[in-house]
Amino acid sequence: MFGNPEQMAQAMRQFADMLSAPQGSGPVNWDMAKNIARHSVAAEGDPSVMEGERRQIIEALSLADLWLNEATTLPSGVSNPQAWSRSEWIENTVPIWRKLCEPIAERMVETMGGALGGSGLPPEAQQMAGPLMGMLKQMGGMMVGQQIGQAIGSLAREVVGTTDIGLPLSDTAALLPGGIASFSEGLEVPSDEIRLYLALREAAHHRLFQHVPWLRSHLLGAVEEYARGITVDTSALEEQIRGLDINNPEAIQEALSGGNLLKPEETERQKAALARLETMLALVEGWVATVVDQAAQGKLPSAVALAETVRRRRATGGPAELTFGTLVGLELRPRRLREAAALWRALESERGVDGRDALWSHPDLMPTADDLDDPEAFVRGEQSWDISQLEAKPDDEGEGEGGKS
Template sequence: MSDTPFGFGLPPEEPDDGDEGKKKDQQSGGGQGPANPFGFGAAGAGGFGGPGADNPFAAMFGSLNPTDLGAAFQQLGQMLSYEGGPVNWDMAKQIARQTVAQGTADGTKDASVGPTDRNAVQEAVRLADLWLDDATSLPSGASNAVAWSRAEWVEATLPAWQELVDPVAERVGIAMGDVLPEEMQSMAGPLIGMMRSMGGAMFGTQIGQAVGVLAGEVVGSTDVGLPLGPVGRAALLPVNIEAFGKDLGVPQEEVRLYLALREAAHQRLFAHVPWLRSHLFGAVDGYARGIKVDTAKLEDVVGQFDPQNPEQLQDALQQGMFQPEDTPEQKAALARLETALALVEGWVDAVVHAAAKPRLSSADALRETLRRRRASGGPAEQTFATLIGLELRPRRLRDASRLWASLTDARGVDGRDALWAHPDMLPTASDLDDPDGFVHREQIDFSELDKMLGEAAGGGKPDLNKQADSDGDGTKDDGAE
């Protein structure tokens, strides 16, 4: 260990030749000396947040000199005393904002949105809503359109991330107490409390890094297929739209308009299908409830836990501590979630294509680019997969898009959109395997339903003679009563 408490280290020095220089180099955190458990004193490389971001303490404090130790200990005490829940969301927000400020790997920096970009986004969303009127029966769902910087996206979407991540993080907190023998739990209370606070800090760091990186990738508030922003607010990120369209060979105005179509289509769906948000978030929660913590790995961490080396907990989180239970219930939960995500993205894909194809020469190219981008995901999505055992990607986007297109051909726009009236009416995973069979079956079912509803509305009784006349010759068939 370093000679200084908690490995804070001394200010970096230029190493001298020989053994003395090596000793000084080790004390200053350089060379091959013992690792600094908190990462203070020198920023390391790696992680999603740039230099030092793979260490929550380095990400928070950066390089320190001895005069900053008081402030460092104060922030450390605040971190360990956090009692707001299983994830330290104050830290997550701070790390996300720092990650955004560092810029993306291609050197693109965040910036406040100017009036020109703001007006361009508002105009694009307005025009997109006009075009969508012909492609869907659902009315506009955006009460206003806004242009966000990356930092504004972080601020606006953190509440939704909290709703998604907290259920899994809560399981970790419970598991930390369960791994100790019952007779030891009362004696180890302070240690368990410290570990839970530390675990919340580690979760907050990793989530903050992932959200910060994702802020550099997304082009709107609905990119991951979930309503992350405030209800009724269509949002686009001009700086990311410019980066997205940079090498596509498509005019920037067309790129912006196509992405506005996708954002506006999502907003219509989430605004006018009132059960959809809770259905999607409930599917995520149902899947999370079936995730089990790798208790063997956690027991190993607890058994070797060193209060001066909290990076052990972070390493466990980064390596993936969560495994889906291999049960029929968990497989069904995953199927429901993947199908729900695919149906949302497939509907948006089909509707946007119908609206854009006659009007934008680049519609096909932009559609394929978005499909591939959505299917492959990015580094931030991989981080969420590691942390909560879940990839927020619609694996069957193309199948769902084909099914919605077939429904449009068979039943028209109104008939297609009517399926969103209730979750039980939506296609299932097996229906994505046989879209033609679903379309044909639904036509029959809805024909009978329409007849029954019409008879009920008219107050009359069904004409049994007409029902029994299956051959259409005006006479009752043999055997009909």
Template sequence: MSDLPFGFGPSDRDPERRNEPGSDAGNDPFGFGALFGGGAGAGTPEELLGKMPLFAELQKLMNWSGGPVNWDLARQGAISSLAAGSQPTSDAERTAVAEALRLADLWLDQVTDLPSGVDRTLAWSRVEWLEQTLPAWGRLIDPLAERVVGAMTSALPAEAAAMAGPLAGIMGRMGGLMFGAQIGQALGRLAGEVLTSTEIGLPLAPDGAGVLVPQNVAEFAAGVDRPAEEVRLFLALREAASLRLFAHVPWLRQQLHDAVHAYARGIHVDRDAIERGITEAMGSMGGIDPSNPESIQALLGSGVLEPEETPEQQMALRRLETLLALVEGWVDAVVAAAAADRLPGHSALAETMRRRRASGGPAEQTFATLVGLELRPRRLRDAATVWGAMGQRHGTAERDRLWSHPDLLPTSDDLDEPLDFVARQGADDELRSLSADDAADRQDDDTED
């Protein structure tokens, strides 16, 4: 690291050189002359500030043009929050994770017809989990943040529209900074708690990667009073089951993303209400100065630009919550079938996981901070009842057949009466069988005629 802070040039402390002809060192002991236009190396103020490490970093943050979320800031903030607490994974931990995932796949082969979705096993540290899942978070969050920023700028009243040029640019950059800072904090907390790559209900790791975070798994095991090996195997079962679903139900990942993006597309604002709110906010803040970032930040944080949830968004949110519940419920059902007679603590661990998901966490806070979107499978118990009853009454093949097309899955209304949905599946099978028999009889009659 340089001993010259902030890029300032060294002063010339040689008294004999101070008085040399043409030397300005005596009048410029800290080398500020170039900054204010003196000397042959002078440039524009932006160029000079860009050469100073502190200002160069600030300039990078404010000039972010990679999208609606400043992901550089998000990454830096998340990693800095993890730096002191993240531990690298050991060879022993990697071996234990690989063995648990392989055994989990063997058990799952006996309770589902869906083949394995794991082609490699990984044990990630908290920082590795963060780094490796950032691309997936970007694809998921950017459309939401873009709509929020667009809604805020489009709702500016006539007074602010006169300053639209500079104000829109400042609001876009400030929005990117704010989203980046908030998401960085949330992802940092999430990386300190998450146990696998699929725990939030969406696949975040590269395709085919089965992932556990040993440091977080150890802390989780310490709080449930079960042997660490049993907890690790239980979590490996959940990870391997989730990956089977996402690997062999090709439309599922896209359906989840479409539900999130449908929510984003529904974001709009009531311009009249926003204008009234901004007018009141400007009065209380003494006006808005586009050259003052604190003034813009106060406006963004005042709540007057927050969009209201629309009926279209409520429908998208309902669809998303139902899909998440169906995924989680299926995982619960197949893990229960695979582990009930093998893991003594399965019931207690399963209930702990249900409470953990139902209470929400940093992943939910990330979306709630942005647009109020909650990633919570509220119908989890009802969905688990559907999958468990389907397996008991109709067999695993019929249970898993429902994933062959999105129209076959239970709807939110079906989850109100899950056993009725299961009973109808049997009736539908009988009707299909009778229809096939009738068609065969008619064909025989036509042949005899």
């Protein structure tokens, strides 16, 4: 009657998490989402970081940061290097996932609340059924939290640090020994070279995120804006959960595990926003690849092979990244890595390291998607920008959020 006892127990735990969520805590039960993510990584083994591993990671990040001084004018962004288990990665990155997920999650939860019982009632009846409606919205939050928790847990099993997807998930530069071990499988490269190369990438990202003032809000704001504009296919969502018996934990568990529960629709406006965001992600990734290649030259014999491995990994994405794309509404992958890297190399050749890195001083100086089509024209183009004038714009803050990318 009750099916798999473990599934029954899991469903009951999720009910307890749902009912314990404080009122007004937002559309998603984040405690439950975090617990699901942690249980997901623990189920496949997530040992604590050993002291020897921690020391190796900290030394690699410190040495990598030193090497980067020769490749970029941006100062160090690594102040407290750390080694994390997958569970620690989840704990430390959830605040950013919450910021990214809640815009679309709020729409999903409202839709679920209506589909589970409130949309067909007259206003008077809805007022009388207020407590029940609140519980139904909690149910929707539990469903979305289940999906988010599963996706974050899957990502935690794939990442090697805090910057794998090109977004600033944490202010702390950290690498995961477990993630590095998974990344290293099948590679005939010494483990210390792999660790150092991945440390170079992590440290390079943090130089950008810590010392380019507009970049963090520009990237996260673009994802939020994209998610807020998504049109949810409410009819399909309502059809899938209509008639769900909230007294039947097995039925709820089956609904929660449905991978197609959350599939937002893209509008033309969102496709345009996605193209702009992908351009900026490509520029970040292209710059990181360029400075890492330069910093590793003559020091890491396998740097070229490792760069190609990372490039393929970033270009294709893993199953977890695709899963998370459903939740945020987009796949956080740069589409034009090679073009962006070629542009940064051309800039360095023409203007030097100082001239290359100076573009990060303001978002309006950044190349556009059209510039990636013809990097030589961008590099040789007339510099008509005056930084002092840009900084004096009265709507400068707004430009920083929505400027060219």
